[in-house]
Amino acid sequence: MLPNMHDAEPIPAAARAEIDRLLQTGDLFRYTAPEDAPVALLEREFAAEMGVKYALAVSSCSAALFLSLKALGLPRDARVMIPGFTFAAVPSSIVHADLVPVLCECGPNYRIDLKDFEAKLDTVSAVIVSHMRGHTSDMDAIMALCDTRGIPVIEDAAHSLGTTWNGRKIGTLGKIGCFSFQSYKLLNAGEGGILITDDADIVARAVILSGAYEHMWRKHLRPGDNGAELEQAFQRWQNKLPLYNLRMSNLSAAVIRPQIPEIARRVTDGRRNHDHVAAQINASPWIWVPEKLAPEERAPDSLQFNLDGMDEAQVRAFVDIAEQAGVKVQVFGLTTDNARAYWNWQFLPEMPDLPQTRAMLMCACDTRLPARLTLAECDAVAAVLIQSAEAVMGEHRAYGT
Numbered sequence: 001m002l003p004n005m006h007d008a009e010p011i012p013a014a015a016r017a018e019i020d021r022l023l024q025t026g027d028l029f030r031y032t033a034p035e036d037a038p039v040a041l042l043e044r045e046f047a048a049e050m051g052v053k054y055a056l057a058v059s060s061c062s063a064a065l066f067l068s069l070k071a072l073g074l075p076r077d078a079r080v081m082i083p084g085f086t087f088a089a090v091p092s093s094i095v096h097a098d099l100v101p102v103l104c105e106c107g108p109n110y111r112i113d114l115k116d117f118e119a120k121l122d123t124v125s126a127v128i129v130s131h132m133r134g135h136t137s138d139m140d141a142i143m144a145l146c147d148t149r150g151i152p153v154i155e156d157a158a159h160s161l162g163t164t165w166n167g168r169k170i171g172t173l174g175k176i177g178c179f180s181f182q183s184y185k186l187l188n189a190g191e192g193g194i195l196i197t198d199d200a201d202i203v204a205r206a207v208i209l210s211g212a213y214e215h216m217w218r219k220h221l222r223p224g225d226n227g228a229e230l231e232q233a234f235q236r237w238q239n240k241l242p243l244y245n246l247r248m249s250n251l252s253a254a255v256i257r258p259q260i261p262e263i264a265r266r267v268t269d270g271r272r273n274h275d276h277v278a279a280q281i282n283a284s285p286w287i288w289v290p291e292k293l294a295p296e297e298r299a300p301d302s303l304q305f306n307l308d309g310m311d312e313a314q315v316r317a318f319v320d321i322a323e324q325a326g327v328k329v330q331v332f333g334l335t336t337d338n339a340r341a342y343w344n345w346q347f348l349p350e351m352p353d354l355p356q357t358r359a360m361l362m363c364a365c366d367t368r369l370p371a372r373l374t375l376a377e378c379d380a381v382a383a384v385l386i387q388s389a390e391a392v393m394g395e396h397r398a399y400g401t
């Protein structure tokens with residue numbers, strides 16, 4: 001029996017009582033209560049979970065990326081590098097900040113091509129490493145290359161909550177890390193995002209820019225050791241920055257907070273399901289699941305794999321057969337107007353040619369694989385993928401023998 005691969009997990013029941021309380025009191029705005037608003041509590045809990053000093057919850061990961069770029073104080077038209085394989089919202093956040101996206105090549109394993117990255121690095125003022133679909137690029141190499149040049153790194157960890165690199169949490173390696181609470185991510189609030197950093201000046205700027213008007217920044221101070229440093233940073237930026245109003249509502253925070261204790265289970269189950277299906281489909285001569293990098297422990301809730309030795313018509317036939325059998329697969333470069341195919345980002349001020357990334361996107365498949373599936377359900381998904389490839393290519397092989 002094929003599982004429902006689309007629905008999200010239910011929101012923990014604990015959220016209901018808090019939402020009811022908020023609805024009764026009408027206290028939905030993060031700055032209404034004098035202290036301890038749900039959004040402020042979420043920020044403290046998320047910072048503690050990630051082991052960082054500061055967190056700022058906002059309306060989306062895209063807003064977090066935009067605020068990160070603004071908080072870095074980059075001049076208009078400064079160039080910002082991103083991988084050529086990411087979601088359209090990432091270059092969009094750069095354009096939104098009046099900056100210019102520079103795309104670098106990605107390899108067949110979905111990760112940043114370090115040769116192209118290094119070749120373009122001296123032309124940019126900042127880097128957003130987008131860990132697309134939770135695939136981590138070589139962060140040791142990237143941080144070393146950027147640190148020697150003093151180039152700040154923002155991690156787009158929208159889809160990487162729970163992933164580690166050499167035991168360190170993804171999102172804490174760069175200067176700023178950004179996460180999403182959109183429904184297809186590990187923590188689901190429908191919409192929402194959060195940025196984390198250890199830099200008081202960066203978070204002070206981001207807080208004000210996000211819409212902490214007048215002295216609302218006081219509600220971001222916490223009892224404890226960071227208060228003095230942070231307060232001085234807020235004083236420095238008082239009245240100096242525009243207010244973009246990208247705040248999070250208390251209702252969203254109430255939905256997210258009870259899911260934080262679920263992170264560990266969702267990560268473990270998602271990884272188990274992914275690795276279980278990957279091992280099976282890798283045995284097909286026409287399917288290849290790229291290996292993770294050695295320092296990486298992944299937190300997948302979806303599965304990506306490449307079709308090997310198929311032409312475009314065969315790739316399309318594979319997708320059709322799998323869909324008829326109940327497993328929806330998208331090939332990033334083949335579905336019409338796909339937001340992860342860089343040639344569809346026609347708003348870019350400069351459209352690059354990335355032949356290696358393009359070739360990957362034309363054979364890279366994407367299917368959801370939620371953590372809530374059982375291993376038996378995962379077996380059924382793997383069988384459909386293997387049989388669909390066989391249905392397209394098996395005949396082919398028979399003629400050859």
Ligand SMILES: *Cc1c(COP(=O)(O)O)cnc(C)c1O
Binds near residue numbers: 059089157158179182
């Ligand atoms: C989902 C996602 C985003 C955008 O997040 P929003 O919260 O919807 O703005 C950006 N980057 C990656 C890698 C994503 O997966």
